[in-house]
Structures are given as C-alpha cells and as structure tokens.
C-alpha cells in the first residue's frame with residue numbers, strides 16, 4: 332500500500348524473507364553483529380526480517396532456544412526459519428514441536444555444502460513429506476553439492492585457487508539441475524516449494540515451467556543477483572574479489588537482467604537478501620584456496636533502495652508491485668498477512684516514508700553493518716528511505732537511528748499458508764485417478 336505526500340510516499344515497511352544475521356554457527360557473527368545487522372535493516376527501510384536458525388548439535392529445539400536468547404534485545408520484529416541438516420525420528424518430532432509450539436512454519440534444506448549442511452535426495456524427500464503433513468513451507472538452497480565438490484577439485488587441479496574458482500566450480504547448470512530436481516520431488520510429494528536465492532536463468536526457467544504447469548513454486552531472487560554481475564570475482568585484489576563470494580555465485584552479465592524481467596512479469600515473486608556478512612579478515616581465510624572463503628554478501632541495508640532504483644525507477648514495475656515484492660508477498664507466503672505486509676486498520680504500524688526524488692549512495696565507510704566491505708560500494712541511485720517506523724515508533728529519521736533494544740517481538744508464523752489451499756483436493760483427485768490396486772484373479776488356479 333502507498334499514500335502520496337508532497338514529494339514522499341508512505342509505503343508498507345519492508346520484510347526481508349531470508350537473512351543470516353545471527354549465523355554465528357558458520358563461525359562468523361557475534362550477538363553484536365546481529366544487532367548491527369538490524370541497524371542496517373532499519374536504516375534501509377526493512378521493518379521485519381526472517382532469520383535462519385541452524386540446529387545446535389543436531390537439535391532444532393536447542394538451536395531455536397539459543398537464537399531466542401540472543402534475539403531478546405531485538406529492536407525490530409523477527410521470525411525464524413529452521414535448517415534441516417540430518418534426518419532421524421528426533422528431527423521429525425522436533426519439526427512438529429517447532430511448528431505446533433514455537434511458531435516456525437518453514438524449513439530450509441541445503442542441496443549444497445557437501446560434508447556440512449548438505450542433505451541427499453532421500454532426506455529431502457522425508458523432509459518434504461514432513462513439511463507437507465505439518466503445513467510448513469519447504470525451502471531449498473538449490474545447487475548440486477556433489478557436482479560442486481567435483482568442480483572445486485577440477486579448479487584446484489587446474490591451479491585456479493582464487494575467488495574466480497568459486498564461480499567456475501559451480502556453474503549455473505548445477506543450480507538449474509538442483510532446482511529442477513527439488514521442483515520435481517516437491518511435485519511428487521505434492522507440497523509447495525520455495526527456492527531461495529535464485530541466481531541464474533537456468534533456475535528461473537525451471538521455476539517458470541513449473542508455475543506454468545500449475546505447481547506451487549515460489550522463486551526468490553536476492554538483491555546481489557538482481558543488480559550485480561560476476562566481474563568483481565576477477566578483480567586482481569584478493570579481498571575485493573573475495574567479498575563477492577556467495578552461493579550460488581553471482582553470475583555473468585545477462586542473468587541479472589533476466590532475473591529482473593522475471594520479477595517484473597511475476598515468474599519470480601519476492602526479493603530477499605541472503606544477507607550474511609563476513610569481514611576482510613574472515614574472507615582472507617581463503618587466500619590460498621577459494622574453498623575456504625566464507626560464503627555470503629551483504630544486502631539488508633541496500634535491498635529497498637536498490638530494488639526501487641533498479642525496478643521502479645527504470646520503469647520495470649509499479650510502486651504497487653514494489654510493495655508486493657518487498658513486503659506483502661513475503662507476509663502472505665509466511666502467513667503473516669495482514670498483520671504484516673499492509674497498512675490497514677489492525678495491522679502493525681511498520682511503515683516507511685520514501686522520497687522518490689531524493690537519492691542514495693552506498694559506501695562501506697558509512698553503512699551500518701559491522702563489516703568493512705560492501706558489495707554495492709560506490710553505487711548511486713534515485714529514491715531514499717527518509718523515515719522508518721516499527722510498531723508505530725520512529726526508528727530511523729534524518730539519517731539517524733533511534734532504536735530501542737528489546738522493543739522488537741518474535742513473531743510466530745502459523746502453518747498452512749495460502750500455498751496449501753487445494754492440496755487436500757489435489758491429493759484426493761490423484762488417489763481417485765489411480766485405478767489401482769487392480770482386483771485380479773489368478774488364471775492359473
């Protein structure tokens with residue numbers, strides 16, 4: 332929703348569906364970084380984020396409780412997705428606890444990161460079935476992890492040890508393959524699927540095909556994939572190149588424009604960030620071997636500005652579409668609408684005042700994330716978030732944060748979002764179409 336002022340517009344606050352602000356389990360961020368990430372979000376017009384929780388020692392409940400403790404000081408509303416990295420009876424039971432008692436309605440499965448987070452097809456199938464029975468949304472990081480592993484070995488054997496080896500070892504075909512496989516397995520189970528960080532034409536085309544056939548598949552590009560190309564990975568300065576390392580990789584020029592077009596035509600539905608920052612010292616862990624460069628880039632402070640400039644200012648989408656892809660669609664998918672994602676009576680007063688005539692300039696020296704690099708450094712554009720309001724309280728105005736730690740709330744997300752409408756009926760239709768088991772007689776007797 333939007334309202335006009337003299338030169339500014341009042342818009343629904345942004346909701347980032349996909350962040351890793353609290354991802355200290357990947358050995359990086361501290362509690363302070365988590366909150367500096369939130370400062371970045373608020374300065375950038377995002378009023379709520381949904382973060383990923385990685386289980387502690389395999390336990391979803393323990394992982395959730397650890398994150399809950401640190402999030403107590405949150406200055407904005409937040410929700411959680413949980414990662415499923417192994418499969419047994421206790422994981423299955425804990426998924427139920429998460430959904431029925433803790434307000435989790437989505438689980439992320441990693442088809443890459445062999446040897447750490449990666450799951451195989453057998454586990455993915457079990458996970459998809461469990462998600463369906465609980466009314467939870469299955470999300471996938473779609474890259475063929477076995478083939479990536481092979482690609483990495485190939486690059487090292489060729490003596491390509493720098494950041495460009497990261498992109499060369501995991502080409503778009505591997506993202507397309509895993510996206511297609513996840514989509515087909517979700518169709519086999521008949522459950523909705525959400526593909527996170529869609530970075531390539533290959534993956535986008537699989538999503539497009541599935542949606543045309545009527546399958547419930549959501550595709551989420553992230554701001555880095557929408558506005559950057561891979562040229563930075565070839566920079567002769569290691570740290571400059573390493574800051575662009577994320578997975579799936581930022582692709583060569585052409586994929587960015589194709590993803591923008593897919594967003595403007597509804598093939599892709601909403602924009603995330605996958606915000607997961609590492610500073611130069613952490614990125615330097617991979618100075619001799621790109622496989623050791625921690626994966627992840629920033630985006631939470633830049634998303635609302637860059638999406639406006641790239642999509643609205645360029646004429647690719649309307650202001651209404653902008654609100655949908657940065658806020659409303661996320662609220663609907665994660666079953667928060669109309670409490671979030673709308674300016675309506677009874678909705679939370681999460682609002683931004685946006686001036687389309689103003690301008691922004693991104694710089695690592697003035698951004699709010701506690702990190703020393705920014706993949707969008709130096710970028711300028713039209714449009715600026717002037718005021719951010721969370722729960723009726725002004726938290727950002729005149730380029731200044733006015734945060735109140737602890738004022739943010741954990742938002743429980745109920746299961747069975749609109750994506751589950753009709754699943755029962757299509758299951759029943761499938762069963763009645765089987766014409767089986769065939770009642771047979773034994774002609775031999």
Ligand SMILES: NC(=O)NCCC(=O)O
Pocket residue numbers: 351472528576577578579605607626627628
């Ligand atoms: N995307 C990325 O490179 N880092 C965050 C972890 C993930 O989502 O894969």
Ligand SMILES: [Zn+2]
Pocket residue numbers: 472527528578
């Ligand atoms: Zn991922």
